[in-house]
Amino acid sequence: MKIIECPRDAMQGLTEFVPTATKTAYLNALLRVGFDTLDFGSFVSPKAIPQLRDTAEVLAGLDLSQTRTRLLAIVANLRGAETAVTHPEIEFIGFPLSVSETFQQRNTNKSILEALAELAQMQNLCEKSGKQLVTYLSMGFGNPYGDPWSPEVVGEFTQTLADMGVGIVALSDTVGASTPATIAPLFGQLIPAFPQIEFGAHLHTTPTSWREKVAAAYQAGCRRFDGALGGFGGCPMAADVLTGNMATENLLAYFQEKGEELGLNLEVLAEAQALAGGVFGAVVH
Template identity: 70%
Template sequence: MKIIECPRDAMQGITEFIPTETKISYLNTLLQVGFDSLDFGSFVSPKAIPQMRDTEEVLAGLDLSATKTKLLAIIANLRGAEQAATHREIKYLGFPLSMSEMFQQRNTNKSIAQALEELAQIQDVCVKNGKELVTYISMGFGNPYDEPWNTETVGEFVQKLDKLQVKIISLSDTIGVSNPENITYLFSNLIPAFKHIEFGAHLHTNPNTWQEKVEAAYNAGCRRFDGAMKGFGGCPMAKDELVGNMATENMVQYFNQKGVDLGLNETAFASALAQAGSVFAH
């Protein structure tokens, strides 16, 4: 079981700039918890995501000496990938590939076809620099723009990514429209069909439906879950459709009750949870 903590996702939509020192302190606490990966920052245009303009400064302040947690950085184009790849501390580069043409344009200023072309180049950068590419299929459970969506199309996207030898694919519910039925269908069909691919669940949700979503994904075989402390954040590019991230503490409680050993440091977890309240009080 892998839990990926996503403070970057939680921070990026906050208008007021969170001081670099505050970010470093919070991330260093999270690094003590024992998560599999930490989605800590992004190499994107400061104009697009001003909150993340200090990612390199934050990276320089992280204490990685006694942690098993791997770092993941989000990138939106080849230039960002090349920049991120120069940092040996970063293990994963994450790219958002949308099933919605409108959202792809909104999120990365390119069409889906252009994004796939660039993704192939980004994969080359990852291979050459010893990084692993994580591709998020955003709007993976539907979209608010009345654009066509069905489960077969999700499968087609996965096939295209498989041809690029992408080994980690996270199905992302960008606007909180997933339900137990489509979650179960997608994971229970994709996981056995692509055994060599690690599938993750990046589920945005409201506080009332989180458990049924986690349960559906887990029962369908998913063993990689993204979350953010206290459910802060979401995607600022989704604008009016914004819903919060899956609250990490809810997921941890659920898996603990299921008897799943997450290997987390409970003291550090409690400290990070307490710290999150002040970090995101903006």
């Protein structure tokens, strides 16, 4: 079972800039918790995501000496990937490839065909640099724009990624559109069809629908889940009203019920929750 903690996704939509020192202290606490991976920052245009313009400075302040957690950085183009791979501390490079043409343009200012061409270059770059590319299939459970979507479409995208050699694919519920009726069949079909790929669930949700979504993915065989403490954040490019990230607390509660051994330091988790109040302007319970 892999839990990917995503403070980058939680912070990126905040309008008030969080000081670098505050970010760094929060991320260092999260590192000590022992998550599998920390989605800590992004190398994108400061004009697009001003909140994360200090990712390189934050990275320089992270203490990786006593953690098993690996670092993931998000990029929106090849230039960002070229910057990210120069940092030896970063193991994973994440790129959002959308199943929706409208959202691909809105999120990365390029067409799906252009994004696929650039993604192939990123995969090659990662292979040469000893990194792993994580591809997020944005709008993986449907979209509000009327663009074509079906399990077959998602399967075709996945086949293209498999042909490139991509090893990790996270189905992303960018606007909270997923339901158990869409989640279970997708994972149920894709996981056995592509055994060489590790599939993840990046689910956005409301406070009342999280359990059924997690259960659907878990029961269909998914063992990689993204979350963010407090359920903060979402994609600022997706909608005017943000649908929250999957709350890490809910993921942990569910998997503990299922008897999964997560190996996390819960005392440090409480410390991180306290620090989250300084980052997001509210106390996380």
